[in-house]
Amino acid sequence: MVQQLTTGERQNALVILLCIFVVGLAMAALGGFDPFGVHGVVVMLYSGGIAALVMKHYYDPEPAPGRQSQYYDDPIKVAIAFSLAWAVFGMFMGVWTAAQLAWPDLAFDSGWSSFGRLRPTHTTGVIFGFGGNALIATAFHVVQRTSRARLAGQISPWFVLLGYNLFCIVAVTGYFMGVTQSKEYAEPEWYADLWLVVVWVTFFLLFLATIARRKEPHIYVANWYFMAFIVVVAILHIVNNLAVPISFARAKSYTIWPGVQDAMVQWWYGHNAVAFFLTAGFLGMLYYYLPIRAQRPIFSYRLSILSFWGITFFYMWAGSHHLHYTALPHWVQNLGMTFSVMLLVPSWASAGNALLTLNGAWHKVRDDATLRFITVAVVFYGLSTFEGSFLAIRPVNALSHYTDWTVGHVHAGALGWVAFITFGSLYTLVPSLWKREGMYSPALVEVHFWLAVTGTLIYVFAMWNSGILQGLMWRTYTQEGTLAYSFLDSLVAMYPYYIARAFGGLLFLLGAMVAAFNIWMTVREAPAAAEKQADIPDTGLAPGASPAPAE
Amino acid sequence: MAVEEKDPVSGQKTTGHEWNGIKELDTPVPLGILIFIVVTHVWALLWWVLMPTFPLGTTYTKGILDTDQRKIVEQDLTEAQAQRAARMRAIETSSYEDILANEDLMKLVRTTGHQLFGDNCAACHGADGRGRANYPDLTDEDWLWGGGPEKIAETMKIGINSTHQNTRVAQMPAFGRDAILDRNQVTNVGTYVQSLSDPAVSTAQNIEQMKAGREIFLTTCAACHGEDGKGNREVGAPNLTDQHWVYGGDLQTIINTIHGGRQGHMPTWDERLSPAEIKILSLYVASLGTKQP
Numbered sequence: 092m093v094q095q096l097t098t099g100e101r102q103n104a105l106v107i108l109l110c111i112f113v114v115g116l117a118m119a120a121l122g123g124f125d126p127f128g129v130h131g132v133v134v135m136l137y138s139g140g141i142a143a144l145v146m147k148h149y150y151d152p153e154p155a156p157g158r159q160s161q162y163y164d165d166p167i168k169v170a171i172a173f174s175l176a177w178a179v180f181g182m183f184m185g186v187w188t189a190a191q192l193a194w195p196d197l198a199f200d201s202g203w204s205s206f207g208r209l210r211p212t213h214t215t216g217v218i219f220g221f222g223g224n225a226l227i228a229t230a231f232h233v234v235q236r237t238s239r240a241r242l243a244g245q246i247s248p249w250f251v252l253l254g255y256n257l258f259c260i261v262a263v264t265g266y267f268m269g270v271t272q273s274k275e276y277a278e279p280e281w282y283a284d285l286w287l288v289v290v291w292v293t294f295f296l297l298f299l300a301t302i303a304r305r306k307e308p309h310i311y312v313a314n315w316y317f318m319a320f321i322v323v324v325a326i327l328h329i330v331n332n333l334a335v336p337i338s339f340a341r342a343k344s345y346t347i348w349p350g351v352q353d354a355m356v357q358w359w360y361g362h363n364a365v366a367f368f369l370t371a372g373f374l375g376m377l378y379y380y381l382p383i384r385a386q387r388p389i390f391s392y393r394l395s396i397l398s399f400w401g402i403t404f405f406y407m408w409a410g411s412h413h414l415h416y417t418a419l420p421h422w423v424q425n426l427g428m429t430f431s432v433m434l435l436v437p438s439w440a441s442a443g444n445a446l447l448t449l450n451g452a453w454h455k456v457r458d459d460a461t462l463r464f465i466t467v468a469v470v471f472y473g474l475s476t477f478e479g480s481f482l483a484i485r486p487v488n489a490l491s492h493y494t495d496w497t498v499g500h501v502h503a504g505a506l507g508w509v510a511f512i513t514f515g516s517l518y519t520l521v522p523s524l525w526k527r528e529g530m531y532s533p534a535l536v537e538v539h540f541w542l543a544v545t546g547t548l549i550y551v552f553a554m555w556n557s558g559i560l561q562g563l564m565w566r567t568y569t570q571e572g573t574l575a576y577s578f579l580d581s582l583v584a585m586y587p588y589y590i591a592r593a594f595g596g597l598l599f600l601l602g603a604m605v606a607a608f609n610i611w612m613t614v615r616e617a618p619a620a621a622e623k624q625a626d627i628p629d630t631g632l633a634p635g636a637s638p639a640p641a642e
Numbered sequence: 643m644a645v646e647e648k649d650p651v652s653g654q655k656t657t658g659h660e661w662n663g664i665k666e667l668d669t670p671v672p673l674g675i676l677i678f679i680v681v682t683h684v685w686a687l688l689w690w691v692l693m694p695t696f697p698l699g700t701t702y703t704k705g706i707l708d709t710d711q712r713k714i715v716e717q718d719l720t721e722a723q724a725q726r727a728a729r730m731r732a733i734e735t736s737s738y739e740d741i742l743a744n745e746d747l748m749k750l751v752r753t754t755g756h757q758l759f760g761d762n763c764a765a766c767h768g769a770d771g772r773g774r775a776n777y778p779d780l781t782d783e784d785w786l787w788g789g790g791p792e793k794i795a796e797t798m799k800i801g802i803n804s805t806h807q808n809t810r811v812a813q814m815p816a817f818g819r820d821a822i823l824d825r826n827q828v829t830n831v832g833t834y835v836q837s838l839s840d841p842a843v844s845t846a847q848n849i850e851q852m853k854a855g856r857e858i859f860l861t862t863c864a865a866c867h868g869e870d871g872k873g874n875r876e877v878g879a880p881n882l883t884d885q886h887w888v889y890g891g892d893l894q895t896i897i898n899t900i901h902g903g904r905q906g907h908m909p910t911w912d913e914r915l916s917p918a919e920i921k922i923l924s925l926y927v928a929s930l931g932t933k934q935p
Contacts, residue, residue: 237661311661382664388649391669392657421711422694422702429686429695436679443675451651569753572725577760579769 092165093148095158100245104145107250111138118282121340126268127282130261130342137257160630162235164524166248170228171517171524173256174221175607178510181216182600188213189596193589203267211266211278217505218276218369220259225513226372227252227294230317232520233379234298237314238305239629247297254290258283270342274357276364277331281344284332291328295321306629312395316375319403323367331360351418359410366406369504370472373512374402374441377465380516381445384462385455390447394440401437405430412483415492424485431483438476445469460533460540464515467544471507475500490562495585499554506547506599514539514606521610528620531612535605542602549595557588734918738791741925748925755926758919762911763927771930776889776906781930784886786812788875789931795924801910802878809910812878818901823858830855831863832897838871838883839891 093101115134122128188209191197198205235242242248262279265271271278279287298321302310334344348356382389389395411419411427446469449456456466478500482491491497518536522529530536564584567575646658654667690696693705729750733741741747760769766777773779778786787797787810800806803813817823823831834855837843844852860869866879873881880888888906889899911920 237664239662307659307661309659309661311659311664312666379664383662387651388656388665388667390652390667391671392659392666393669393671394675395666397671397675416711420694420702421709422697424711425689425693425695429689433682433686436675436682439678440671440675443672447669569750571729571750571753572722573750573754574757575753577757577764579760579764583769 092169093145094151095154095163095165096245097153098149101145101149104246104249105142107246108138108142108145112142122342123340125341126265126270127340127342129268130265130282133261133264134257137260141253159241159628161241161627163231163242163245163248166242166252167228167231167520167524170224170231170252171521171610173252174224174228174513174517175603175610177216177220177224177259178603179600179607181213181218181220182596182603184209184213184216186593186596186600189589189593193586193593202269208266208269211271212263214276215259215262215266215278217510218364219262220256222369222373222509222513223255223259224252225517226317226320226368226376227255229376229379229516229520230298230321230372232524233311233313233375234301234317235628236626237311237379238302238307240301240304240306241628242297243300243304244297247293251290251294251297254286254293258287258290261286265342268342272332272334272344272346274331274346274360276361277328277357280342281332281334281336282342284328284334288325288329291321291325295325311378312389312392312399313375313378315399316371316378319399320367320372320375323363323371323403327360327363327367331356354414354417355411355419355423358413359407362410362413363406365504366402366409369509370406371402373509376512376516377445377469380512380519381448381465381469384459384465384515384519385449385452387448387450387452390444390450394444398437398440398444401434401440405434405437409434409483412488415485415488428483428485432480435476435480438480439473442469442473442476445472460536461515461518461530463540464511464518464543467540468508468511468515471503471511471547475504475508478503490566491558494558494561494565495554495588496558496562499551499558502547502554503551506543506550510599510603511543511547514543514603517606517610521613522617522620523626525614525617526620527613527617529617531609531615531617535609539602539605539609542598542605546595546598546600546602549598550592551595553588553591553595557585557592560584560588730918733921738921738925741921751922751925751929754919755922755929758915758923759926762915763923771927773888778888779886780927782886783931784881784884785875786873786878786880786888789928791921791924791928793875794927795920797908798911798915798920798924800912802908803905804908804910806910806912810878810908812905814899814904816901816903817862818897819903823862823900827854827858828897828900831858832893832900834859835863835871835882835896835900836891836893839885843893 096104112135115131115136115138118131118134119128120131122131187197188206191206191209195206202208231242231248258279261283265279265283270280272280277284298318302314302318333347335347336344346353378389378395408430409427411423412431413427415424415428446466449466452462456462481487482496482500491500518530521527561581561584564576564581565574565578569575647656648654649656649665649667652667652669654669657666657668659666690703691705692707693709694702695705696703729747732744732747733750736744736747741751759771763771763780767773767780768777771780778784783789785793787793787802797810800808800810802810804810815822818825818828830851832855833843833848834852837852837855859867859871863871866877867873867882868879871882873879880886885891887895889895889904911923915923
């Protein structure tokens with residue numbers, strides 16, 4: 092890792108880490124025993140730990156001069172490790188919170204372990220920890236391979252990756268201490284948000300600079316999606332998190348958005364986080380690892396264009412469907428609803444483009460669990476986007492809103508689409524990145540696949556049932572014109588579904604642990620692959636004349 | 643950069659681009675997708691024309707149907723109220739006897755009462771009204787302030803030790819903590835109290851203790867709980883001779899109660915529920931006991 096950096100770069104890295112350490116020290120000194128001060132200590136430990144690693148290898152030999160003619164894969168490897176660690180953590184927290192809904196005593200009467208604090212550790216852990224790190228890993232991998240260029244920076248990829256994980260750690264440790272902005276999927280407080288802006292802008296510039304160095308005349312579709320993901324997430328993050336801290340030494344701020352505008356900005360953010368974080372980024376993955384794994388050309392370039400611009404344009408308008416029948420003006424709701432329905436076309440065009448790409452490779456889907464992961468992901472993508480447009484229609488939303496149907500919908504997308512495409516991509520990426528013949532155990536990939544499918548189906552069916560039941564119970568009137576059920580009745584009716592949901596989630600967690608083990612063993616033990624074809628960037632030199640020494 | 647070629651599976655031409663082995667076909671957009679675009683867009687257009695949709699400075703396009711969610715809700719509320727009005731007025735104006743005799747109104751009491759009880763009372767008294775430790779059972783015949791719908795309605799309205807100005811007030815003093823009784827006296831009277839509902843506690847061995855306990859009981863406790871220990875519903879003093887206990891009837895809990903006192907709290911529902919709703923709930927709660935086999 093450090094060996095890939097020159098002495099000058101090692102010095103620069105240490106200077107950056109020192110600056111971050113000093114910021115942490117200042118936070119600790121100002122904040123004292125406030126969570127702000129605790130986070131100062133977290134920042135110091137994190138930057139100090141990495142600095143210690145750099146110093147340990149400070150006098151290691153410098154990299155060979157030919158490193159520019161090799162892809163920069165070290166940050167990708169670390170990102171994969173982070174992603175899997177967060178997956179196990181985040182999914183465990185998910186199972187725990189799911190179990191708390193069935194058995195509330197599992198909060199053990201403590202503040203830090205109450206449902207309200209654990210829930211964001213689950214959502215942040217899986218979305219930003221697992222998903223975000225997987226996106227960084229695959230974005231770094233795909234942009235290099237499809238541009239035939241090395242990443243346009245030596246320290247910046249590390250800054251992006253490690254800085255991003257610092258954000259996640261500050262976020263999650265904050266939740267346990269009760270730090271939150273109370274905005275769903277935007278819980279971290281002002282200082283974590285500011286830090287993420289710095290990290291994300293670096294990510295954007297690094298990606299752009301790498302694209303600019305490309306040796307291919309065209310920019311591949313996957314990179315369009317990664318670019319959209321990075322740009323729009325930056326915009327969303329900044330606008331939704333505009334806030335005034337109560338003090339520069341306290342972990343508490345107030346948003347600048349008042350009342351219903353705040354709700355609208357939050358769900359404009361929230362829905363586009365689904366669109367550009369959980370959809371665009373992962374479509375980037377799909378567009379690379381699906382054709383690579385299936386060894387088939389993309390079905391239609393024209394369809395790619397249509398769906399890309401459709402998705403980027405229509406999603407932006409759809410956020411208000413999260414606020415149907417609220418104080419939000421009726422016209423804004425109608426606007427969001429109609430755009431949500433039109434959005435279905437480009438979404439299904441993407442799913443269709445992916446499925447039709449498999450024509451001529453369906454026998455591989457049958458035999459190869461990894462390709463099956465990707466295929467099931469596409470099916471769930473199509474299913475959840477249909478469900479999303481359907482739920483955005485006001486009268487449907489009147490039944491589904493505030494019920495478990497929403498939770499089921501989110502998990503059809505998060506488990507069925509996001510996690511499946513991620514695992515499919517990782518199973519494709521890991522052997523090629525570590526230059527192995529294949530995964531350590533194809534049988535374990537198969538085990539993971541069936542655990543994940545069973546878990547997802549149990550989860551989603553439980554939530555569909557419970558959500559619709561809940562929605563119906565809340566709106567059933569007696570002949571006398573009063574509600575037939577108390578809220579408590581609907582809770583009692585949820586009980587069996589909550590147990591089923593926790594069980595489905597547990598299966599999914601077990602699958603993720605199998606994946607982490609299998610990937611770990613692949614890195615450690617799988618036999619090295621024979622060098623088939625040089626996996627190196629295009630340096631403009633004739634083959635063989637490359638100054639790159641073998642790794 | 644590859645030259646244009648044909649994909650043998652689909653027969654389509656490629657675009658000629660290639661990235662690390664990935665190629666693309668130049669397949670035209672399928673007709674189904676184009677039709678789908680037209681259908682969804684025409685539908686959206688129609689919606690925009692019919693319904694309020696686009697902002698216009700300080701106002702917005704109202705749509706041909708001139709509908710608005712606020713108007714719809716207000717209309718729904720008015721209709722619902724009208725539907726309920728006759729029955730609710732009957733509940734409000736009729737006497738308890740008349741309601742009990744009216745099967746139509748009692749149906750309303752059962753269904754609406756169930757929902758009101760679940761949303762307002764069940765958190766403490768349990769979904770079935772059987773209570774739990776520290777919260778009274780509403781299904782038995784033992785009442786602190788009196789059973790029957792009128793008394794129950796009054797308790798709901800003003801509460802017990804509540805913020806209502808006419809609240810029912812009851813307090814079991816902390817005889818031990820406030821040094822009114824010493825340690826031995828508390829134990830003695832506690833044992834005596836336990837024996838009121840469980841004669842087996844009283845044995846030949848502890849007859850002296852029982853006597854001492856009884857003496858304390860008569861001078862200290864009887865003012866509220868009565869000489870026979872059967873309680874007094876005028877002051878909310880519970881009957882100590884039956885098997886129903888709010889806080890627990892084992893010796894240790896009884897001693898704890900005598901030592902530290904008790905002051906249970908029942909909120910006032912006067913502002914939260916309408917008189918008709920309180921009436922419905924009181925009838926419902928009164929009926930909980932009679933439902934028991």
